[in-house]
Amino acid sequence: MESIASRKKALSDDRFPLSFYFRIADQLADQAKVYRDEQRTHDLYTTLSRYCRIAGVLPQHKGYTTYSSREKLRHSKIYQNFILELEMLKHVVGRDLWSQNDNSLSSIPERKVARCCAVGTKSQSFTRVYEEKTGLASVFTVDTATAKDRNINVHIVTQSSPSPSLSFVHSMPYAGHVARLSAADSSLNGTPESRLLQDVHISARLMEDFLELARDNTDKDLETCGILGAFLEKGIFYVTTLIVPKQESASNSCQALNEEEIYAIQNEQSLFPIGWIHTHPSQTCFMSSVDLHTHYSYQVMLPEAFAIVMAPTDPSRNHGIFRLTDLGGMSVLKECEERGFHSHQKPPDGGPLYDHCSNVYINQNLRFEIFDLR
Structure with missing residues (x-):
């Protein structure tokens, strides 16, 4: 025991x-x-x-x-x-x-x-x-005005950035539509693990714009990373913010710098750290051991956290949305004290260390804001 x-x-x-x-x-x-x-x-x-x-x-x-x-x-x-x-x-x-x-x-x-x-x-x-x-009579009173302003289908980003030169807002003009992000994520559909998680909505255009921002690094075979922020409403996380921090990049790694700038934006806009996104400029679409350790720090903070890998040169799959498996990956990463690139032991349940997310959906009607701090 x-x-x-x-x-x-x-x-x-x-x-x-x-x-x-x-x-x-x-x-x-x-x-x-x-x-x-x-x-x-x-x-x-x-x-x-x-x-x-x-x-x-x-x-x-x-x-x-x-x-x-x-x-x-x-x-x-x-x-x-x-x-x-x-x-x-x-x-x-x-x-x-x-x-x-x-x-x-x-x-x-x-x-x-x-x-x-x-x-x-x-x-x-x-x-x-x-x-x-x-004696707290009003503690469970719902602010209907706020609920109306923060419509689920169209979230209007009203807060400005710390500096106008650091960010821009991209508005999606499409009609409201929500769809599962990838057919590949069906491996978790209906499992007890997937049912534990609340749904997440993200705009596909956010990923495309991130890839465009990373183009210069990608051409130089350097990774680029960004942080995803979301708000929570009625049991759904809506990804409305991408923060591209100052960073040090190599061909197979990327390290965010000045993390206090990231936290300042998250705190100012009351965002949940729902995950992160990074490129594999010349590698295939997978999670390296370093990626897994990075993601562990997100998922241990928020179970719904996910990692997006953008792999523009992978002919079979140019992006993937992953999370550590709860009974396998999280337990292995918790015990692993190695650093750098290394191999991990097989999870106790014999399953994978990580898998495709089943709770992430495209919402084409989301607006999002990008902070490029580089």
Whole structure:
């Protein structure tokens, strides 16, 4: 049986800086706000639980004593509030999901129970219990004006960039249409793994524009990378932002620089780090061992995170959208401490380390913004 000490170690891996885990905590707090506003009680409960599991073990991290006191105090207050909120939610959820053996920060995204959309009797019951026990009568009031402004079919990007010279907005003029991104992703359709994930919508034009921005590097056989940002609404992530950071490139690798610039844009526009995109200028479309380690840091933060590989010279497939398999890839990458290009052991379940995403769709009516910081 796995000991409490070993679970805490798994949740607070010292290979990542403490700031990485605080960013995960911030993302979970943001997700909780969305679920709270939309009255998605079960999703709210699992998100609060995941936050509390992380916050509860952060003091175990070797960098905790020297970390910002202000940040530690801020998250300590959030943690205390979330603990109280979890207690209130138990009256509606009907089961203590927090007590489940969920190693969500090591290999497996939290198991989702059958979703309650929090309408009708369930919603009214929850709201009444919550108000009676907390006195927060308006905490689950949906802002209908905001919901109307942020229409699912057409998301209008209204926030400006830090500098007009660094970005531009591309508007898709097509009629509303949503389609699965690739027939190749059918390998995960209907599996328990794919059903755990919320859907993601992205514009195909965003990928095309990224490839155009990378053309100069591609001609020189140099990789280019970018970061994808999304907002979450009604259980769907909408990719609306591409950030192309300052970077160091080689023919088989790319390293983002000045990460604080990336975080500044994500924070300013309240974006979830839904994934990343990079080119293989002269290689085939696959995920290298370095790519897998890079992606692990995204997927451990957000289970829906995906990696796009653009391979313009691959005659069989010029792009792929991948994620680490939950029971295989995530567990292997969690334990791997090697760096650089290397081989990985076979996953315990005998499956692949990574696979095509089954939850990513083209939405031709999305608008998106590109920040080129190079």
